[in-house]
Each structure stands twice: as structure tokens, then as C-alpha cells.
Amino acid sequence: MKIHEYHRPDSLEHAYTLLQQDKHNALIGGGGWLKLSKITMEKAIDLAALDLDYIKEDSNAIRIGSMTTLATMDNHFLFDTFYSGMLKDAIHGVMGVELRNIVTLGGTIMGKYPFSDILTPLITLDCELEFYKEGVLPLTDFLNRKTRVNDILVELRIKKHKGTGYFKKIAKTALDFAILNVAVTYSEGLYKIAVGSRPGRAKLALNAMQSLYESNTPDFKKAATKACEELTFGTTHRSSETYRKDLAMEYISRGLKAVTPYED
Ligand SMILES: Cc1cc2nc3c(=O)[nH]c(=O)nc-3n(C[C@H](O)[C@H](O)[C@H](O)COP(=O)(O)OP(=O)(O)OC[C@H]3O[C@@H](n4cnc5c(N)ncnc54)[C@H](O)[C@@H]3O)c2cc1C
Numbered sequence: 001m002k003i004h005e006y007h008r009p010d011s012l013e014h015a016y017t018l019l020q021q022d023k024h025n026a027l028i029g030g031g032g033w034l035k036l037s038k039i040t041m042e043k044a045i046d047l048a049a050l051d052l053d054y055i056k057e058d059s060n061a062i063r064i065g066s067m068t069t070l071a072t073m074d075n076h077f078l079f080d081t082f083y084s085g086m087l088k089d090a091i092h093g094v095m096g097v098e099l100r101n102i103v104t105l106g107g108t109i110m111g112k113y114p115f116s117d118i119l120t121p122l123i124t125l126d127c128e129l130e131f132y133k134e135g136v137l138p139l140t141d142f143l144n145r146k147t148r149v150n151d152i153l154v155e156l157r158i159k160k161h162k163g164t165g166y167f168k169k170i171a172k173t174a175l176d177f178a179i180l181n182v183a184v185t186y187s188e189g190l191y192k193i194a195v196g197s198r199p200g201r202a203k204l205a206l207n208a209m210q211s212l213y214e215s216n217t218p219d220f221k222k223a224a225t226k227a228c229e230e231l232t233f234g235t236t237h238r239s240s241e242t243y244r245k246d247l248a249m250e251y252i253s254r255g256l257k258a259v260t261p262y263e264d
Contacts, residue, residue: 015152027047068105123204179247
């Protein structure tokens with residue numbers, strides 16, 4: 001990473017104006033991922049002075065500012081029980097505390113990283129993004145969008161539905177990127193299943209979710225098989241396609257069992 005000029009604007013408007021001036025100007029969140037890249041920035045626009053480091057809740061949603069680090073989220077009581085602590089489990093999969101003290105939720109979302117352990121659980125929740133100029137966009141629409149959003153992500157809003165959640169990252173070592181990650185949630189009669197690092201980006205298994213919704217006596221093995229049929233898996237130096245599929249089969253089934261409300 002090379003930076004020609006460093007800017008630390010004190011208003012969103014100023015940051016946005018700087019961003020639009022030149023396609024070689026770029027925003028910095030925690031800077032963790034940018035530091036690993038070969039990018040040359042004409043103007044690096046640091047968002048640190050914009051008060052975007054917060055976690056708040058209102059009656060409908062949890063609102064997380066884009067400059068909030070993963071460590072701040074990890075330390076916040078709201079995520080202890082929200083969907084069985086699934087987001088905390090996912091955060092614990094991201095390297096160590098030192099890195100989680102630096103990297104931000106905004107950089108995590110805007111990067112759309114296929115290996116992300118955070119996007120996988122987030123897409124099973126009811127999430128929307130607020131951009132400075134573009135306004136509000138559902139997270140899944142943003143992730144599916146092919147064109148780049150040249151705007152500042154202000155905050156993520158997670159609707160406060162009640163539910164249970166499960167997250168599993170499978171990696172060769174504790175500090176490695178995921179071979180596969182799986183998130184499963186259950187809320188108000190609906191199951192959601194997401195698989196990331198396939199090695200493609202996290203996706204919902206919509207057919208499997210629909211089949212569970214339509215069935216009176218859900219068959220978890222059948223649903224896991226359906227999910228593995230509709231999602232694509234691939235081979236990389238980390239793992240073969242077959243192994244990824246086998247892992248997905250097993251951990252989707254376990255996730256479905258884990259989130260299902262227990263009846264006496
Ligand atoms: C060594 C290392 C190991 C990692 N391991 C894992 C792992 O195991 N699992 C995992 O899930 N993740 C992992 N990550 C990714 C990490 O969790 C973050 O997702 C990533 O570093 C991006 O966050 P950042 O704050 O560093 O973003 P930055 O590097 O600052 O920015 C990333 C991108 O987002 C843009 N951006 C940042 N903030 C905003 C904003 N508010 N609005 C608009 N655009 C913005 C930047 O311009 C840039 O294009 C790892 C990262 C590193 C550096």
C-alpha cells in the first residue's frame with residue numbers, strides 16, 4: 001500500500017467530497033486489509049474522526065457504526081445472547097485479539113471477502129446498510145451488486161428479531177482463513193442456512209430453506225443435501241471441492257439441530 005496524501009476529515013460531507021475527486025482516492029477503515037494490498041492511493045481518507053465507532057439499539061434494530069472494530073462488537077453485551085451469541089462465535093474465528101482491535105465492520109462489509117467469517121452469519125439475519133449518499137440498502141442486495149458502491153458506509157442495522165443461531169468455521173489452524181464456514185438461524189418458524197468460503201462468497205441455500213419451511217416434520221439431512229446441491233463448491237490449495245461439500249453436509253445438519261427449539 002502506498003499513500004501520497006493522508007486526510008482525516010471531520011465531516012462525512014468532506015470525506016465524501018474527497019472520495020469523489022479522483023478514482024485513486026480511497027477510504028480507510030481499520031486499514032488491516034488495505035495494508036496487505038498493492039494499492040496506491042492518491043488521497044487516503046481516514047474515517048477515524050467521524051464518530052462512526054458505536055453500537056446502539058432502538059426498539060427495532062441494533063445499529064453498528066462502520067468504524068466499530070470487531071473487538072468492540074465482541075466485548076458488547078448485546079451480542080452475548082443475540083441469536084445464541086452466533087456473531088461472537090464468528091468474530092472469535094478472525095485471527096487474534098490484536099487484529100480484531102484494528103479491523104472494522106465497515107471494511108469487512110465493503111471488502112465482500114469470500115472467506116469472511118462475518119458475512120456468513122450476517123446474511124442469515126435481517127440486515128440493512130446505510131450509505132451516506134445512496135441511503136439504505138439491504139445487505140444481500142449490496143453483496144449481489146456487480147458494480148462498485150463509491151460511497152461511505154455509515155452503519156449496519158440488524159433487525160431485532162428473536163431467534164437462535166449457530167456458526168462454525170472450519171480451518172486448518174486457528175489463525176488460518178476458513179476452508180468453509182456455515183451459519184444457521186431459526187426465527188419465527190423460518191430456518192436460514194448460509195455457507196461461505198466455498199471458496200465463493202457466503203450465499204443462502206434458498207431451496208433448502210424453502211423445503212424446511214414447507215415441511216411439517218423437517219428432515220435435516222435432506223435439507224443439508226438440498227443445500228449442497230444448490231450451492232457451488234470448488235477446489236483451492238486449502239481444500240478440495242469434495243471435502244468442502246462433505247463439511248457443508250455435516251455442519252449444516254448440526255446447525256439445524258442446534259437451532260431448533262426444543263419441545264418437551
Ligand atoms: C492478516 C489478516 C487476517 C484476516 N483473517 C480473517 C479471517 O480469518 N476471517 C475473516 O473473516 N476475516 C479476516 N480478515 C479480514 C478482516 O476481518 C477485515 O474484514 C478486513 O481487514 C477489512 O477490515 P479493515 O477495517 O481492515 O478494512 P480496510 O482495510 O480499512 O478497508 C477495506 C476496504 O473497505 C473500504 N472501506 C472501509 N471502510 C469503509 C466505509 N466505512 N465505507 C466505505 N468503504 C469502506 C476501504 O476503502 C477498502 O476498500 C483478516 C484480515 C487480515 C489483515
